[in-house]
Amino acid sequence: MNSKLDVPLHGHSLNIVRQSREALCEVLQSKFGCVAFIEGLDSDHDFGYAHKGKPTVEDWPRFAFMLRAGVQVSVWKGDLTIFKADAVVNAANTQLQHAGGLASALCKAGGPDVQRESNDYIRKHGDLKTGDAIVAGPGHLPCKHIIHAVGPRLPLYPTNSDISRAEPLLKEAIRSILDKVRERRLQSVAIPAISSGLFHYPLPQCADTIVSAVKEYYENYGPYKDHPKEIFLVNHDEPSVTEMTRACKQILAPHNAMTYSQVAASNSKDDAKTSTPSLQMGKVDLKLLKGNIEEQWTDVIVNTTGEDRNLSSGNVSSALLNKAGYEIQKELHYANQTGPVIITKAYRLHCKNVFHTFCAWKGGDAMQQANAQQILSNSVLECLRLAVSNNHKSIAFPAIGTGNLGFRAKEVAYIMLSAVSHFAQNTSKTLEVHVVIYPPDINTFQAFEEQMRYPKEKVSGPSFEPAFNNKDDFSGSKASFPQISLTGSSEEATREAERWLQGLFGSSGTVVLCNNFILHFGEQEHQQLSRLTKRGVRIQEYFQKGFAGITVKGELNEEVAVAGLQVEAILCKIQEEFVRDEEQEISRISTKNVSFQRETLHSSTQEYRDRTSLLSKLNLWMYKVEKVENPALETLFELKKKQLNRSTSRTMFQCISAQFLEMVCRIGFHAQCAPPQDSAFGEGIYFAGTVKKAMEVWMKPIEEYVYFVEAEVLTGNSTRGEQGLILPPAEANSVSGGPDIAVIFSGHQALPKYIITCKAR
Structure with a gap:
């Protein structure tokens, strides 16, 4: 059941969000599976698509030009969530997770069907590639279709060579959009400045590339019945609108630009169509x-x-x-x-x-x-x-x-x-x-x-509640205070996200990030860290006792928090790429698509009752038990059984952070997810024989929730482990640290079965 929670913004937190709202939305989605809507900020230069007040569309275009093929290109300042066109384009990521910027705004206005349809597509067809575009339903948006298009993602501070490599990819995304418009015989499409926000494509070059791509697509065609009538270049922020207008004037023969009165006259024949809202x-x-x-x-x-x-x-x-x-x-x-x-x-x-x-x-x-x-x-x-x-x-x-x-x-x-x-x-x-x-x-x-x-997202609940703007205030109005509105799959997801936000906003000159995906940093990521240090921030990496971390320090608390948030975004991207690569490998070996289910068990079931005894004499009580099923991982586990010539497995446990639960369910166990407090028996994947032992091995501070993953583990032939091992000794399949600690070096030797969520008594 979905859970909602509002986090008020004021003082430092307000300034932190203003500077890094896109990264914040990305991190909350990646770490906790929470969609964040930032409300009550009203900066004309914000690119987060979270306005204060009603969404609007200007009554006239800033620029309009008729291409030789009979397609009119125009620039508008407006909100795509209410823009009237046959299709509106969403600047999507490869996994169609609509968590930040324009994507989250369209997803919120369109309702849950938008994300649900995207999830179904990815589950059936896999991730999109940069330059791809697909056509999807509009949900509650006032258009016929959403076209999800993936533009190139650039580093936070892109170089000229980064932009040169990205240009053909952005043009490919525009061509893919226009191909979809032609295939569906749509009459109009509204396109934003794809890649300019969350994906860091510099706005002037982004505008030039998009306008050039539109011109090149149609310049070799004469009038053709499959062409749309109008291409709308629509953005809600003034900088994007200004750059799009400049690019059109420079690239589309400015001496032929149409005035608003000419545009209106050219559209007069369509009045009958547009007079019916x-x-x-x-x-x-x-x-x-x-x-x-x-x-x-x-x-x-x-x-x-x-x-x-x-x-x-x-x-x-x-x-x-x-x-x-x-x-x-x-x-x-x-x-x-x-x-x-x-x-x-x-x-x-x-x-x-x-x-x-x-x-x-x-x-x-x-x-x-x-x-x-x-x-x-x-x-x-x-x-x-x-x-x-x-x-x-x-x-x-x-x-x-x-x-x-x-x-x-x-x-x-x-x-x-x-x-x-x-x-x-x-x-x-x-x-x-x-x-x-x-x-x-x-x-x-x-x-x-x-x-x-001005339709809003939805009406919730069976009784009469507002779905549209109510200017008369006849049933009361709600003040719009700055806040982050979190929506997650469960109460613990939103609470974990809230706690993380409070830690970020409350940081006093120092942010410490402990995450073993830091070990996957390459040259590009280190260059991004280097650029952050140029903003008066000091960044130091460390590795000790099997834990990798980054410390961010500086004189200004807000700058440190913003830099820490950018590092979190880099880590999330690294983790997403790791998961994507592992999914491809799992699919290749198992010949099955990677998918999983987390079914919450009722407290009356035998499976639930069996696990309550695991917490005896511990200062914890059972909050929730979820059963995990992943057919692809089950296939690999059975293959590993045959390889090791073992018919039995051992029930063991890991104590794990909330942000890695989804990853374990999807691609199984990896050393990066749960490094022990002391890796004295090797650099592998640790498991404990009991929940009590798991608390000792990981020594996690008991906050509101504690998470254990119950797994079936193939230990096979085992020997005593030692510091620094990266593979088991010859003739061994695993190592041990006593009767209640096992260390494996292949994730396929363990299968996640249950997630046990506990709370402190």
Whole structure:
């Protein structure tokens, strides 16, 4: 079950996040599996896509130019989470983990389906390569598709040679995007400054490369039916917009640049298309129309009526009665009511059925008003549910409540659209929803149009909660204080992330990082460390008793924390590359895709009860037990059994840090994940025979959570270990440090079976 936690920002922490928000999001995702949304920061020069206030799009392009192929290229300042185009492009990483920058903003606005679909793709097809692009669903975004494209990742301080090597890769990413647009015959696509944020591509060169790639793609073509009409170059920050505008003027023949009035004139033929505001939310297509409700050709038309069921009172009811004829009044009068909606035939209307709802007058005290709001929301939801359960494909609503029921137009827009949003998140059926506004009612149309411009992420929970911006504040408003909003797969994940953040923000001139992946640093990583030292920060590496570490020191606490965060990001990247390489090797040997499951066991199961005895006489209590299943690792374990000619294994334990749990489940055990407090018996992978012994071997301080991995270990022929061994002695398969300590030198000799999460008593 997902867990959410907010970490307030103030003072030093606020400045640290402002300087390194992208790295922070990456590290939180990599170390703890937490998606971080940074809220309440309002710097025009921030590249983290975490604005304060509503997302916006300027009303005119900064630049527009018509290519010879008939494709218009324009530069816009706007937020891609609300930009209207057939497709918007996400600057993705190779594993499609949307944790920082634009990716997290699109993922948040699009809802959980965006990340879920990406995970499914990677599970089936493997990682993308730099330059690749794929087409995916939009979730709740107001577009038809998201195109996930992988641009090149550069060092934190790239050299000219770094940029030269990256340029063809960025052009390849743009070509891949435009190929997808052509294949899907899309009319428009919105492209950001890919690689310029988290991937460190210098902005001026990034803009030049993107614009050149677009020009080169189309310059050899004449007008062609598969070409899109428009390429939008869209960024939300002023520096990116300025550089994109400059690049277009320099590269796309500036003497032919179009003014805004020319752009508007060239688009006038599309006015009919753009005059109908629409919003795609999962399988639900929402459209706002001007018209008469009784003239709609949808499968269902919704009507509101009073408890007396008299259709002659009320503007909507009267209009439907006049069009349908008296038969509809007769059927409604004698119908049995078993729920909040009565369904009748359509008679002379153009629909298949009419859904009659019974809403309440909004008057009286605050409780009565809130009750009326809830009834309205529930009525809309029930109509939508009945529509899909009866296999209808379209439904038309009037602006319920703006007449005799006493609701204000903005209030109705807010409630109805929130209900549609909530429904969209919980249906797998396709449904077209029309909100039909009587043409003279301009204020109501504008109220709905305004709400449709700024959809938020989702509605959570079964009750009426805000999904759209509520400018009237009729149900209260929430102050936007600076904070990091963490979403993780479990409570312990968000709590571990919070503790790590507190340690980072509370560092006083020194940050100590202990991580054996430091031993994998190469020339590039050491150059990155060297660049950090030029900012008034001192960095020192150390290795002692089997532990590798880095100490970051400086005069300014904030600079030290920022530098420490950058080092953490480097370590996370090293670990991700290590895991990716191991996955490929495991897949090659086992001939199976690497995938795993962590199933939380109920406390009533025998497997759970069997493990409670492991903690006897320890100052710990069992918080959670998860069963781990990884078919690829199981295959390798069985192969190792045959190789060692062993049919039995030994149940043993490791005490491990939270950040390595996912890695162990995915690729098994490695020495980097759990170096013991004293590697007196060799430089291999240590296991303890009991949980108590594991606490002694690793001597981890008991904070809130302690994690043990239970494994089946093939010790085979074993001999006494000694300091410095990197392989077992001849004729031995492992070494020991007494009856309760085993050291193996191949991760395939151990298979993770359970993760036991404990808490201090």
